[in-house]
Amino acid sequence: MSQDGASQFQEVILQELELSVKKELEKILTTATSHEFEHTKKDLDGFRKLFHRFLQEKGPSVDWGKIQRPPEDSIQPYEKIKARGLPDNISSVLNKLVVVKLNGGLGTSMGCKGPKSLIGVRNENTFLDLTVQQIEHLNKTYNTDVPLVLMNSFNTDEDTKKILQKYNHCRVKIYTFNQSRYPRINKESLLPIAKDVSYSGENTEAWYPPGHGDIYASFYNSGLLDTFIEEGKEYIFVSNIDNLGATVDLYILNHLMNPPNGKRCEFVMEVTNKTRADVKGGTLTQYEGKLRLVEIAQVPKAHVDEFKSVSKFKIFNTNNLWISLGAVKRLQEQNAIDMEIIVNPKTLDGGLNVIQLETAVGAAIKSFENSLGINVPRSRFLPVKTTSDLLLVMSNLYSLNAGSLTMSEKREFPTVPLVKLGSSFTKVQDYLRRFESIPDMLELDHLTVSGDVTFGKNVSLKGTVIIIANHGDRIDIPPGAVLENKIVSGNLRILDH
16 A cells, blocks of 8 residues: 555544544433533533544654753743842732642542542641641731632542631632543543443543643633633642642742733743652753743653753753733633643553543643743752652651741751652551651651651651661661661561560
């Protein structure tokens, strides 16, 4: 078959596949109640557009030869922005802001049921508690009205709404909207595995929230975008709810509202310097004359090591983003927000292989005008993804003030210790059971714990500490123990007499 013939054949197959998917989606839509119909239709239409693009795009989505380092002035050092100081009218600047937290994730990777934002992280406070405290403190301090918006998913919406009642008396208006619900597709047939719109029972695994890139369409469709624009709001500050470093920064906000060159940025991405732990993080590059976020999944295999190199790509995206509301409205109405598709393969409990198509919020940077990166201190990136991260934020390395965590002044080095807790600590309840109290870690550089290990009260860890209990052994670190540059292995049981 000639090359032309082959590509025509390919085209026919794709058209037939698209038609099959369309029919399946229409079948699913007929099972929606009148109450569900409108938003289900929007979700399925959004999925169809994404699926169409997925069929059209082939191979890595970036041409490695076109990737360049961003120009010097396109990534500003935070110190330069802070040096400008703050204007007297900071309250009126703050009143132009809306804080949006990405709240679609579950706590399953940490062994918890329900929304991740409801896990206790410090003195019984959850991620959500800390967020509300931060914004309430802002509103009280500056006599402002900064609202909090939560982007929930169908996985987190119900549980989150139940808990919101407890903040009724706080000085923060809280709004929620739901991101879309898309059908997972069979890896072989590429057809949706859902048979109807329900997502309980055997249909539980048939649906997924399509990544945080969905924020633009969902926020627009919810009506909240227009509401805030009518109220005179101009920017959203978007971040992951599990990043405890993502607090409202007045210097960045002032830079947005009062730019030194008079030309406002529509999109600011906070980036920070890579360490060995961050080599896989998405990085900002210059691509065809625009700032562009490049993720590791988009990189051709031959260039992955180059992508990970800390010398060539020194920074990565923290996912703390400041975005113009007016620009989101304009681009959404022009259907001009362009984000690469992330193909995420999953194996369901029954062994079925599926794929879910996702997008990432930061990838839209190239669609906005006058985008900017700001290289912020590492303290603005404090994500809690594992119990190892949880140990750091619960410890005396940080002090808590009005919902914000700051590194203790008593720590001589501003760097965060490297903590690796083994699989016995993966679930939050196991982790809590293994620490009678959180150790003193002010002078810790590196902690590795593996196997069946427990910590008594008032333990102090300094320098590099490695504790390894071999299979079948158990190590109890006694109360009050001070371990400095020690390797502990073997078996150490302490029993009540």
